[in-house]
Amino acid sequence: xxxxxxxxxxxxxxxxxxxxxxxxxxxxxxxxxxxxxxxxxxxxxxxxxxxxxxxxxxxxxxxxxxxxxxxxxxxxxxxxxxxxxxxxxxxxxxxxxxxxxxxxxxxxxxxxxxxxxxxxxxxxxxxxxxxxx
Amino acid sequence: xxxxxxxxxxxxxxxxxxxxxxxxxxxxxxxxxxxxxxxxxxxxxxxxxxxxxxxxxxxxxxxxxxxxxxxxxxxxxxxxxxxxxxxxxxxxxxxxxxxxxxxxxxxxxxxxxxxxxxxxxxxxxxxxxxxxxxxxxxxxxxxxxxxxxxxxxxxxxxxxxxxxxxxxxxxxxxxxxxxxxxxxxxxxxxxxxxxxxxxxxxxxxxxxxxxxxxxxxxxxxxxxxxxxxxxxxxxxxxxxxxxxxxxxxxxxxxxxxxxxxxxxxxxxxxxxxxxxxxxxxxxxxxxxxxxxxxxxxxxxxxxxxxxxxxxxxxxxxxxxxxxxxxxxxxxxxxxxxxxxxxxxxxxxxxxxxxxxxxxxxxxxxxxxxxxxxxxxxxxxxxxxxxxxxxxxxxxxxxxxxxxxxxxxxxxxxxxxxxxxxxxxxxxxxxxxxxxxxxxxxxxxxxxxxxxxxxxxxxxxxxxxxxxxxxxxxxxxxxxxxxxxxxxxxxxxxxxxxxxxxxxxxxxxxxxxxxxxxxxxxxxxxxxxxxxxxxxxxxxxxxxxxxxxxxxxxxxxxxxxxxxxxxxxxxxxxxxxxxxxxxxxxxxxxxxxxxxxxxxxxxxxxxxxxxxxxxxxxxxxxxxxxxxxxxxxxxxxxxxxxxxxxxxxxxxxxxxxxxxxxxxxxxxxxxxxxxxxxxxxxxxxxxxxxxxxxxxxxxxxxxxxxxxxxxxxxxxxxxxxxxxxxxxxxxxxxxxxxxxxxxxxxxxxxxxxxxx
Numbered sequence: 001x002x003x004x005x006x007x008x009x010x011x012x013x014x015x016x017x018x019x020x021x022x023x024x025x026x027x028x029x030x031x032x033x034x035x036x037x038x039x040x041x042x043x044x045x046x047x048x049x050x051x052x053x054x055x056x057x058x059x060x061x062x063x064x065x066x067x068x069x070x071x072x073x074x075x076x077x078x079x080x081x082x083x084x085x086x087x088x089x090x091x092x093x094x095x096x097x098x099x100x101x102x103x104x105x106x107x108x109x110x111x112x113x114x115x116x117x118x119x120x121x122x123x124x125x126x127x128x129x130x131x132x133x
Numbered sequence: 134x135x136x137x138x139x140x141x142x143x144x145x146x147x148x149x150x151x152x153x154x155x156x157x158x159x160x161x162x163x164x165x166x167x168x169x170x171x172x173x174x175x176x177x178x179x180x181x182x183x184x185x186x187x188x189x190x191x192x193x194x195x196x197x198x199x200x201x202x203x204x205x206x207x208x209x210x211x212x213x214x215x216x217x218x219x220x221x222x223x224x225x226x227x228x229x230x231x232x233x234x235x236x237x238x239x240x241x242x243x244x245x246x247x248x249x250x251x252x253x254x255x256x257x258x259x260x261x262x263x264x265x266x267x268x269x270x271x272x273x274x275x276x277x278x279x280x281x282x283x284x285x286x287x288x289x290x291x292x293x294x295x296x297x298x299x300x301x302x303x304x305x306x307x308x309x310x311x312x313x314x315x316x317x318x319x320x321x322x323x324x325x326x327x328x329x330x331x332x333x334x335x336x337x338x339x340x341x342x343x344x345x346x347x348x349x350x351x352x353x354x355x356x357x358x359x360x361x362x363x364x365x366x367x368x369x370x371x372x373x374x375x376x377x378x379x380x381x382x383x384x385x386x387x388x389x390x391x392x393x394x395x396x397x398x399x400x401x402x403x404x405x406x407x408x409x410x411x412x413x414x415x416x417x418x419x420x421x422x423x424x425x426x427x428x429x430x431x432x433x434x435x436x437x438x439x440x441x442x443x444x445x446x447x448x449x450x451x452x453x454x455x456x457x458x459x460x461x462x463x464x465x466x467x468x469x470x471x472x473x474x475x476x477x478x479x480x481x482x483x484x485x486x487x488x489x490x491x492x493x494x495x496x497x498x499x500x501x502x503x504x505x506x507x508x509x510x511x512x513x514x515x516x517x518x519x520x521x522x523x524x525x526x527x528x529x530x531x532x533x534x535x536x537x538x539x540x541x542x543x544x545x546x547x548x549x550x551x552x553x554x555x556x557x558x559x560x561x562x563x564x565x566x567x568x569x570x571x572x573x574x575x576x577x578x579x580x581x582x583x584x585x586x587x588x589x590x591x592x593x594x595x596x597x598x599x600x601x602x603x604x605x606x607x608x609x610x611x612x613x614x615x616x617x618x619x620x621x622x623x624x625x626x627x628x629x630x631x632x633x634x635x636x637x638x639x640x641x642x643x644x645x646x647x648x649x650x651x652x653x654x655x656x657x658x659x660x661x662x663x664x665x666x667x668x669x670x671x672x673x674x675x676x677x678x679x680x681x682x683x684x685x686x687x688x689x690x691x692x693x694x695x696x697x698x699x700x701x702x703x704x705x706x707x708x709x710x711x712x713x714x715x716x717x718x719x720x721x722x723x724x725x726x727x728x729x730x731x732x733x734x735x736x737x738x739x740x741x742x743x744x745x746x747x748x749x750x751x752x753x754x755x756x757x758x759x760x761x762x763x764x765x766x767x768x769x770x771x772x773x774x775x776x777x778x779x780x781x782x783x784x785x786x787x788x789x790x791x792x793x794x795x796x797x798x799x800x801x802x803x804x805x806x807x808x809x810x811x812x813x814x815x816x817x818x819x820x821x822x823x824x825x826x827x828x829x830x831x832x833x834x835x836x837x838x839x840x841x842x843x844x845x846x847x848x849x850x851x852x853x854x855x856x857x858x859x860x861x862x863x864x865x866x867x868x869x870x871x872x873x874x875x876x877x878x879x880x881x882x883x884x885x886x887x888x
Binding site for chain 2: 119
């Protein structure tokens, strides 16, 4: 699509959308957000980019292949699930690090990042395939 | 089999074969180290919790019975590995072969040491799968593939029956832990579920151990490489069913139903297998039928309750494993060296293959039950066991007599046919097989003699611990070479003379008695193919009816099913719940509802795709706003984003299609039908939701999450905490599904259009 307005707006918007996605992802544990919604937001950002600049630009921007991103996400989620086994607890038990009362990072957050990457990879796969069809 | 003459391949194959041999050899030594302790009556147990909520633990237990099976599996496994290195020399898929073989062996070891029924079932299915891979190892041959599929279908179906039996047993209140069964106060046979439990478990055992009417996969499984047949279809896998029967004996074996069904099935299988074994000219097929006979005999004796009968079963198990593995390996050598294993094409090999001939001779004498051989002792104890039975002494003894006589005749066929007479072979030059290939048969054949000479030791160190493991009443039955002049000895002599008679008359016997039976228009195998064909045809018809390619039809089916499934229970007065007097929602929500309805109207009446897509987006956005107005920002956010992406994807796909043409619109009558269906579904769901609103909600879950989400999972957003912590197993499954679905979609999108 050749539209100066769309292209210019996209340049401004994509970065904002992606930053917003990361913000949603990280705040998800306490406020509305989380891996799934963040992946959808990021996916929308890439969709905008793909419509304005073409799928080639998206491919160049993400560098990794979309399937690799999905696999990375699944791997991260599985790794987060398995961590508990090393401490002798059942699979998928949340392990937290940091202060006793207010820990700041734990496997559920890693798991959420895994969800984010897996879903984002899935969206990108379908998006790019449809755009290049 | 595709044998290439590539030097490098051949060296690689030898090396990987020798590497693979290390595994069973080490395990065999390990088993031998445990041996003295087990004989003294100690039991080794390892118990690692796995899934306590399912009562599934990695509980392994080494007792007399596991020891015997383990020694057979690892001992014969070692010889088979050594043998295979030479047998498969130069084969392209050597690595794959040894991987399957070792994986199978480890699953078999797991099966015989598992002390938890569920764990046993897991190993049981693993042996099924690896045996399927091994039977269809020569995967370029359609016959091998078909035979592999047949064995998989039959044994896996039996496996499902076994699982059902295990679950029923648990449902009846019995433990999964096998070793806890021997000290039950009351046997299961009084329980109302007993016949179903027994039936299901027997189905599993019968399919695995090729009992009639599921026997036919075993002869067909002979398309596997010969060492595989020796290992799987003689010494190990088919015995898994027998092992299961032995393990279940203390729990289930205390009823007439058990005795009668096992005796009938086992007796028929034994006689039928032995009779069939006389006919074929292919040596491997002959061996397959004799295996069937052996499995039948084992089942027959497990029907019994006396120590003598069970001792007979365990002894014969060992006798059979030794001679059958030796014979299979030797037949493999003959095939490998002479180029054929068909009795019509080979003879007089005794000079060129003396060591193989020696091994076959020893194994065949043991098989026929010749005095001084281990087989003789096996047969003596068999007759003694049969006569000791309360219920069926005559039936058991006469069945054993018929089967054993035929077996003697078959042993003579095996030992005499290929080795005597003038020299005849497909290859011009026949030489003795390399040492790796005669070592196994000769060793196993030799053990048949050695064990025959030291029956006291065998009974003390192998048979008695095994019997005691599943029949612990302390009674002793010692094996001995000579029990004195008694009925079993007379029966043994009768067997030998009948056997010689049957050998001399074998052709006539086959022509008159057996051949007409095999030509019958009905039978188990024909039934199998018939039902398989009908199943394929039926599912083809069903698929064509349901998957007709019309998206319209699919949606109509889905919505119709929804209306029936949800509407049906509602007809029973649930409509009374709905309260139409509830107050109107506030104006903002009302305005949203009007907006959504207008958007829906746009979708239905749109003449352009883009307009319809826009309308859909409007509906989705409106619903998201509804969520927001009722205080569910998480869901609203997700809904909005899903809606946005859906619109993008749908437009990307739809805008590439040609414009809607007036002529291709559906006729008005069908549009009316679609409209009515949609209205019905919408009304139904609306009523349902209104009804649900009237039911008082169970707040206990909400209370739990409110109380625990911050304290236990350190998160204030309950929705997110549920997703990534409390129910993260579901989420893990879901993201896997999402990724797989996306890949599938990509494959479909990229697929070139069919013209």
